[in-house]
Amino acid sequence: MTAALGILALLGSGVTAGVLFAVALSVLPALFAMPTSTYVYAHQLLGRNWDPTMPAVVVGSTLADALWAVLGGGAVRAPAAAAAVLLLGVSGVSHLCNVPINRRVKAVEDPLRLPADWTDPRPLWRRWHLLRTALAATALLLNSVAALSG
Template sequence: MVVQVLGQILGIVAVLGSGIVAGVFFAVAVSVLPAVEVMPMGSYIELHKRLGKGYHPSMPLVVSAAAVSCLALVFLAPTVPARALFGAGLAMLVGVQVVSQFGNVPINKRVNGVDPDDLPSGWADPRPSWRGWHRWRTVCALGALLATATAATLPPTP
């Protein structure tokens, strides 16, 4: 009984967390990125800095909570198909973390380290690269949501 309730709570955390991440990343992809693409560089840098303050550390915590829940459910889910789907969700959430840490975060640090009113000579526009990395992690987040939601709605018996 306790394991069943724990599994249900972890399933909610996995679906809710992956849903929040997928929703935020989708909104950024379809609304924020098109808007910043047309901004002058200085304005873009200022906005990028302000947006980043809102995402950190909340988004990494949400991704981590969902990933830890998926990891536990790989062992606790009542059926093999559910375990496999939570494993797929975990893999996708790890993909989100890896892409973020090694793709987007280095670009964020570079953008945060520049004065928007005094750009270095030859400073390259980071938006195309950031957008490309963001698309990859958005795909991973949507995959995690699909996997966790499917796993959570499977019947509890084989």
């Protein structure tokens, strides 16, 4: 049972860190290079499949880590527990910071006619995204330590 939890925690934190890293490395620079109207259109398209999938992966990984910390005990407990906290942080940053920005961008009906009060969300979205990427990468590192310790 604990081995399966470790595998799930490693897999989930690896997918989370990998997806967030790929977005930071490639998608964000591309979005910043676009004119605002093109960015809004692209952002609306990009978010369609992330939203139902990534929250489930992050929450599932968090639960796997928490259970692994409790049931694994010993040298696994501290790194797995810390990884669970970091993944909870990824979820918190996503839901409290990035998702509200995503909703604002998705609410734009015509990217060629932006609302008068429009402010470009890309710099703020990037800052929050880089924070959650760092949290996810650190969680993956801690899960690797836990797996090697167990």
